[in-house]
Amino acid sequence: MKTPAQVQRLQEELKRAIDQRDVFARELAKMLQHFEEKVRELSVIRRIGESLKYTRDVRKVFEVIIGTIMDDTNAENCSLMLLNRETGELTVKAARGQSDAVSSYFHTADRTGRTFRLGEGIAGWVAQHGEPLSIPDVSAGTVVPFYPELDEQGEPVPITDLSRNPQFVFAPDSAPPIGSLLCLPLVIDKEVVGVVNLSHPRPHAFSPVDQRVMTIITDQVAIALNSVQIFDDLQHLNLVLEEEVNRATEEMRRTNRELQVEISERERAERALRIQTEQLFQAQKMEAVGTLAGGIAHDFNNLLTQVIGFAELALIEPDHSPRWREYIARLPENAQRAARLISQLLTFSRQAATEPQALQLLHLIKETMKMLERTVPENISLRMKISPDVALVNADPTQMQQVILNLCINASHAMPNGGELTVGLENVTLDGAYCQQYACARPGDYVCLSVRDTGVGMAPEVQKRIFEPFFTTKGVGEGTGLGLAMVYGIVKSHEGHIHVTSEVEKGSEFRVYLPAMNVGATLVVAPEQESPVGGTETILMVEDQAEVLDAGQAMLEGLGYRVMTATNGEEAIEVYRAHRAEIDLVLTDMVMPKMGGQALYEALRQIDPAVKAVLMSGYSLKQDVDDLRAGGLKGFVQKPFNFVRLSRAVRQALDEQT
Ligand SMILES: Nc1ncnc2c1ncn2[C@@H]1O[C@H](COP(=O)(O)OP(=O)(O)OP(=O)(O)O)[C@@H](O)[C@H]1O
C-alpha cells in the first residue's frame, strides 16, 4: 500500500512525466513540422533548380514554378506576373487553372500575357506595397487594407464585401467564383519584381502552412527568376549583339558592293578617257598629216602644171624625132595620173572644192550599186538595207559617190573568196552617251551610211592607220592607200564622222555619219537646185575623150543650145576663128593632149579678149581655177558632171556681164 504522500508524489511525477511528454511531443511536432517545411523547401529548391539546370527558356521555368506551387499548395488557380518598373505594368508570364476561363483570362490570344497596371487589382496592390495579401473569404466581411474607400473624415471605411469593390478585378463571369485568395510579392534585393497569385473557389482554402510554404517558394522563385533573368538578359544582349553584328556585316557588304560599283565605274571612265585621248590624238595626227599632204599637193600641182606645160611646149617644136616626140607625149599623160593622185590628197586634206546640195543618198547608193554589179566578182553578193524616209544630207554628190565607191571597193577587196557586201542607210540620233565614247562625234540627228563586208577584217594595229594617206596593205600597184584618206577628208568636210568596227576573219563595217538636213531647209533648196536650166546660145565644146564629148553635146543640145565640137585645143582655135561671131561660150576640158584647156583659154583670149570660157576637169585644182577666174574665166565644172551641174555652170557663164 502506498501512503497518500507517496501516491501524491507518484501522481506529481506522473504529471511531470506527462507534461514532459507533451512538451516533448510538442517539440517533436514542431521539429517534424520544421523538418517537413525544410523538406518541402528543399524539394522546391531541387525542382526549380532542376528545371533551371535543363532549360534556359524563361517560359518553361515559369511553367515549372507554377507547377511546383500547384503541387505544394491547395491552390486551384495560379498565376505569375512580372513587373516592368519603367512602364509600371504587371504582365502575366504563366498561369494555370482548373477552368479554361481562368487561363483564357490571363492569356491574350497571341499568347502574350494580360497586363495590369501597378496598383490595379489585388496583384497591383501587392506589387505596389511589397507585402503579401491573404483574403481567406472574398465575400465575407474580412477587413483588408485593399483600397479602402474613405469616409467624410478621410478615414478608411473597412471593406466588407471585396467583390463589390470597383478596384477588384475579377475573373470572367464564366470562371468559377473565387472563395479565397493568396497573393505574394516576388522580391529581389528588396525590390518587387513580380507577384504570385493563388486562388481557390472555396473560402478558407489556404492554411497557415500553405502561407508559410508559399513564402519559401516565392523566395526560391525570386532567386530562380533572378538567375533566369540574368541569363535572359544575357541572351537578349547576345541577340542584340548578334543583330548588331549582322547589321554591321550587312552594312559592310553594302559598302563593299558600292565600292565595287564605284571602282568599276571609275575603271570604265578611265577606259573611256583613254580611248577618247587616243581618238583625239589620232584626229590630231590626221589633221597634221592633212596639212602636210595639202602643202605637198600644192607644190606638186605647181610642178605638174609646169611639167604638162613644158611638155606641151616641147611638142610644138617640129624638130623632134618621132621617138622623142613619143617620149615627150607620154609626159602629160603621166602627169595627169599624178594630178589625179594629188586631187585625192587634196580631198583628204579637205582643200578640194565641194559643191554641197540637198542630197538623197539613196539615189546615189542605187546608182553606185548598179555600177558595182558589173565590176564586183560574182562570188560576192551585194545587198542593200535601206530604212524608209531617210533624211536628206547637205553634201557634194560626186564626193559622196567617191565615199560609197571607195568603201565598197575596199569591202570587195577584203573578200577574195567571196562573201556578202551590205550597204545600209538609216536615220540615227546620236546622244550624249555615244558622243562621250567617240571624241569626234557631236550629238544630233544623222544619216548613217554603212558598208559591211564578211571579209578578212583588220587587226587593231591596221585599223589604227587606215585613214592615213598612203597607208595600204595591198601590194605595189594594187593600192595607193589614198581611198580611205579621201573618204576621211570628205566626211570631215561634211562635218560628219566615221565609225569602224572590224574583227579579223569575220569582216568589217564602216559607218559614215552625216548631219541630217532639216526638212524645212530641203523643201526650199531642193527644187531650185535640182532643175536644169537651158538656153538657145551656141557653145563650142572642146574635149579629147569622145564619150565625154558625145555625152556633153547631147546634154547641151537637150537643153536647147546649139553645139559645135573640137577634140583638142588646136582644132578648137580653128573652129573659133571660123565661127567667132556665132560662138557665145567655149566649154573646154582642162587636161588634153597637144594643148590643155588653160593654154587654149590663153590663146582664145589673144584672139578675143572678151571670150567667155568655162573649164571642166576631173580633179579640182582649186587655187589654179581661182587664179583663172580672176583672169576672166567664167566658170568651172567638176567632172564627172551631171545634167544639172553642167546646165547651171553654162547658164551662169552666159548670163554673166563682161
Ligand atoms: N573593208 C575592209 N576590210 C579589211 N581591210 C580594209 C577594208 N577597208 C580598208 N582596209 C584596209 O585599209 C587599208 C587602206 O585602205 P585604203 O582604201 O585607204 O587604201 P587601199 O584600198 O589599200 O588603196 P586605194 O584605195 O588607194 O586603192 C587597206 O589597204 C586595207 O588594209
Ligand SMILES: [Mg+2]
Ligand atoms: Mg581603197
